[in-house]
Amino acid sequence: MQKSQPSQIIDLPLNKTVALIKINDSATIKKLYKSNFRKVKNYVLQNNGSAAEAKDIYQEAFVAMWRNIKNDKFVANSETALNGYVFQIAKHKWLDHLRSASYKNTTFINREMEYFETENEEDEFKNQQLKIILESISKLGERCQLLLKLFYFKRQSFKKIAKLTQMDEASARNAKYRCLEQLRKMTQSIPNGPK
Amino acid sequence: MDLNKEKYYSQETQQQIDGYLLGTLNADELAEFQKKMELDPMFKKAVQEQKLLLESVEEYNLRQSLNVLHSAIKQENSKKTQYSWIAVAAFLAIIIGLTSWALFFNTNSAEKVFAKNFEPDPGLPTTMGTSSNYDFYEGMVSYKRKKYQKALVLWQSLYSKNNESDTLNYFMGVAHLANGEALKAEKYLYKASEQPKSIFYEEAQYYLALSQIKEGKILEAKQTLANSTSPKNSELREQVEKLD
Numbered sequence: 001m002q003k004s005q006p007s008q009i010i011d012l013p014l015n016k017t018v019a020l021i022k023i024n025d026s027a028t029i030k031k032l033y034k035s036n037f038r039k040v041k042n043y044v045l046q047n048n049g050s051a052a053e054a055k056d057i058y059q060e061a062f063v064a065m066w067r068n069i070k071n072d073k074f075v076a077n078s079e080t081a082l083n084g085y086v087f088q089i090a091k092h093k094w095l096d097h098l099r100s101a102s103y104k105n106t107t108f109i110n111r112e113m114e115y116f117e118t119e120n121e122e123d124e125f126k127n128q129q130l131k132i133i134l135e136s137i138s139k140l141g142e143r144c145q146l147l148l149k150l151f152y153f154k155r156q157s158f159k160k161i162a163k164l165t166q167m168d169e170a171s172a173r174n175a176k177y178r179c180l181e182q183l184r185k186m187t188q189s190i191p192n193g194p195k
Numbered sequence: 196m197d198l199n200k201e202k203y204y205s206q207e208t209q210q211q212i213d214g215y216l217l218g219t220l221n222a223d224e225l226a227e228f229q230k231k232m233e234l235d236p237m238f239k240k241a242v243q244e245q246k247l248l249l250e251s252v253e254e255y256n257l258r259q260s261l262n263v264l265h266s267a268i269k270q271e272n273s274k275k276t277q278y279s280w281i282a283v284a285a286f287l288a289i290i291i292g293l294t295s296w297a298l299f300f301n302t303n304s305a306e307k308v309f310a311k312n313f314e315p316d317p318g319l320p321t322t323m324g325t326s327s328n329y330d331f332y333e334g335m336v337s338y339k340r341k342k343y344q345k346a347l348v349l350w351q352s353l354y355s356k357n358n359e360s361d362t363l364n365y366f367m368g369v370a371h372l373a374n375g376e377a378l379k380a381e382k383y384l385y386k387a388s389e390q391p392k393s394i395f396y397e398e399a400q401y402y403l404a405l406s407q408i409k410e411g412k413i414l415e416a417k418q419t420l421a422n423s424t425s426p427k428n429s430e431l432r433e434q435v436e437k438l439d
Contacts, residue, residue: 024253026260033264059261066257070250126247133251152249153256155217177206183248184204 017079021069023155033062036083040090047094057097061090129187136186144179151176203241212245308434309409315341315373316366316398335366343370359386361393369402377409388419397425404431413438 020028037058044054065086068074074085137145143165150156150164162172202208214220215228232239318339321332334349347370354363368383384406387399400423407416413435420432 024257029257029260030264033261034268037265037268055265059258059265062261063254063257067250067254070253129247130251130254133248134255137252137255148252149256151213152217152252173210174206177209180209180245180248181204183252184244187248 017082018069021066024153029066032082032086036062036086039087043087043091044094047098049094053094053097057090057094060093061086064089064093133183133187136183139186140179140183143175144182147172147176147179148183200237203237208238208241209245212242213249215242216246216249305408305411305413305438308431308438309405312431312434313372313405313409316369316402318366319362331363338366338370341373343374346370347374361387361390361395361399365393365395365399365402368399368406372402372406372409377406380406381410397423397428401425401428401431404428404435408435 017028017032021032040058040061041051041054044057045051049057065074065082137148140148147161147165150161151158156164158169158172158176161167161176162169165172165175167175211228214224220228232242315338318335319332321335321339330349330353334346334353337343337346337349347367350363350367350370354360354367357363364383364387368380368387370380371377371383372380381403384399384403387393387395388403390396390399393399400419404416404419407413407419416435417432420428420435423429423432
């Protein structure tokens with residue numbers, strides 16, 4: 001009787017972590033980010049890299065980990081596995097960077113946008129689109145950026161968003177709708193963007 | 196066609212798709228939504244499009260927050276380094292403090308041993324007698340009046356004629372020591388302490404040791420007293436042993 005479902009109890013914290021990552025919980029992201037950086041930094045520094053390169057590679061690895069968790073591509077069975085996963089991605093990315101032909105000629109900073117792993121044609125197309133959309137977001141007005149951030153990244157309710165932006169709820173909903181539409185249209189006007 | 200397309204990008208549709216992508220639809224709404232996607236490829240496409248926009252918005256903001264996090268880590272680390280420098284500085288200050296305190300304490304206790312034990316030899320009786328000893332006894336009178344400098348001047352002329360005299364070496368040494376000139380005292384007392392047959396032998400060792408203690412030469416003082424047997428010297432030796 002007492003022995004019932006021990007695995008659930010063990011799994012619970014990790015499932016919670018994964019769930020929190022999926023909703024972009026800032027405390028969880030902060031903890032995960034802080035606890036793995038030193039190891040990656042040491043690895044890069046020991047392998048002909050600089051601190052700036054360590055930061056870049058680590059952030060790419062972190063985003064990749066985050067993306068895979070969002071898409072259920074990575075099923076972590078322990079918290080340690082999650083930490084190990086971030087490090088493994090960073091390590092592979094760094095080794096890829098060292099092997100790359102452009103390594104000797106190009107500085108890593110200029111290769112900033114080359115972080116998208118290309119696995120197949122479909123992924124490559126998606127990555128192209130993602131690149132265009134990210135650029136478009138940076139061109140959005142401050143207000144639109146904030147509204148989209150609060151709703152999609154921070155996962156705030158319109159009630160809260162209305163309070164934060166000093167609008168009524170209906171106006172906030174409407175403003176967010178128009179911002180996303182603006183973004184969609186921006187990405188459409190670019191050739192090969194989403195249609 | 197265009198009007199038809201508009202409905203996929205209405206505020207209502209966007210909200211509906213948001214509900215699906217953010218997982219806020221209830222079971223019934225979800226079932227209905229999935230059925231709609233199956234039946235309407237255009238709607239499905241709109242969902243995929245909005246999904247990509249949503250993911251991009253998230254990633255854009257994630258990257259921004261990671262940069263903020265990173266500069267926070269850097270600041271924390273530099274603060275840590277700052278603190279560790281402060282810690283090192285504080286540690287050094289404590290070490291320096293302790294060392295100087297120990298040194299001070301050590302000299303202080305050597306000084307204490309000296310102050311506790313030093314008492315100038317009372318001197319010899321001054322019976323005015325033969326003229327040959329006149330200068331010596333005049334000096335002794337000054338010595339007894341604690342006019343050590345004057346005594347030393349008087350004795351100096353005798354000393355230049357006979358620098359082996361145990362009596363002269365002994366009293367000139369003690370006079371210098373009483374005058375606070377331990378180094379000069381040591382020179383005379385050393386000579387006096389080298390004459391085992393002298394009546395001042397033990398006493399010369401005693402005052403020699405004291406002048407060495409005053410100079411902080413604890414090891415030498417120990418050596419000076421090493422072979423002494425007189426109770427006075429043994430007692431001083433015990434005190435010197437305790438110095439370190």
